[in-house]
Amino acid sequence: MAGNSKIAIYGALAANIGIAVVKFIAASITGSSAMISEGIHSTVDSGNSLLLLLGMRRSQRAPDRGHPFGHGKEIYFWTLIVAILVFSLGGGMSIYEGISHLQHPEELKDPFWNYIVLVISMGFEGASLLYAVREFNKSRGKLGFWKEVGMSKDPALFAVIYEESAAIAGLIIALLGVFLGHYFGNPVFDALASILIGLVLVAVAITMVKESKGLLVGESADRAIVEGIYNLVSSDKDVETLYFPLTMHLAPNEILLALDVEFRKDMTVENLFGGIAKLEDKIKKEFPTVKKIYIEAKNFGGRDRPWMIEATD
Structure with a gap:
């Protein structure tokens, strides 16, 4: 384009x-x-x-x-x-x-x-x-x-x-x-x-x-993209709760995405990182303009401890 x-x-x-x-x-x-x-x-x-x-x-x-x-x-x-x-x-x-x-x-x-x-x-x-x-x-x-x-x-x-x-x-x-x-x-x-x-x-x-x-000043991605990301992530079997995605255009075809996700409490550390990598691949395949993804994983292992994961190209 x-x-x-x-x-x-x-x-x-x-x-x-x-x-x-x-x-x-x-x-x-x-x-x-x-x-x-x-x-x-x-x-x-x-x-x-x-x-x-x-x-x-x-x-x-x-x-x-x-x-x-x-x-x-x-x-x-x-x-x-x-x-x-x-x-x-x-x-x-x-x-x-x-x-x-x-x-x-x-x-x-x-x-x-x-x-x-x-x-x-x-x-x-x-x-x-x-x-x-x-x-x-x-x-x-x-x-x-x-x-x-x-x-x-x-x-x-x-x-x-x-x-x-x-x-x-x-x-x-x-x-x-x-x-x-x-x-x-x-x-x-x-x-x-x-x-x-x-x-x-x-x-x-x-x-x-x-x-x-x-x-x-930082405009969000189109509503269709934001809702599409929400539906894609929330339908994942490892995700228990997903808060509304935060997006911002860094350039016409470059979107920054921040996700606040509660994964299943019975997941191991390896499973958590594997699940995050899987979500990243799914999002970028479906929405190629999303270039940088930050996922905050909460309630891991029954503890209220955030895990900040950065997923970029």
């Missing part, structure tokens, strides 16, 4: 760099505020793709003494930075540009190049979005699409989906602004389109901040 996520980001990066250049050229020819906002939007998206790639690379570094659980959460940090840039540079500058053109309206020129650039941009952005959606659908659950996107643990995919969706919405708004501005001969429509594009980017940025924050 990581490789597919990278391809989605590379596709978005290539599309946004080319589109940003063309949008700014069209804006300089036509004087459209909405086109300037769209150029800013594509430029910010290009930088965001680079930051996501940086985050993915740094998150794959091996564990060390200072980070014994690895650097997987770094991808969540860079996703937060991307969200901040979308909010400040994308949304803020687009709103500023629109307000500036409301205060100092400029006569719009021939919109021909605006239409050409916007339609071509829709094609590139749409292709990038469709690829990201297709890759996301390979692993999503049975809930609604946007609900699943909100629950996703892979920023590389959900960031592209959010950004490309915002890009399509922005292009539609820009197209309407340019058309209405020339149809009525009033540049106010073009300036309002720029403000609306900024508001769309602000809304997307706030959504991404919310998603990134949940993952940074």
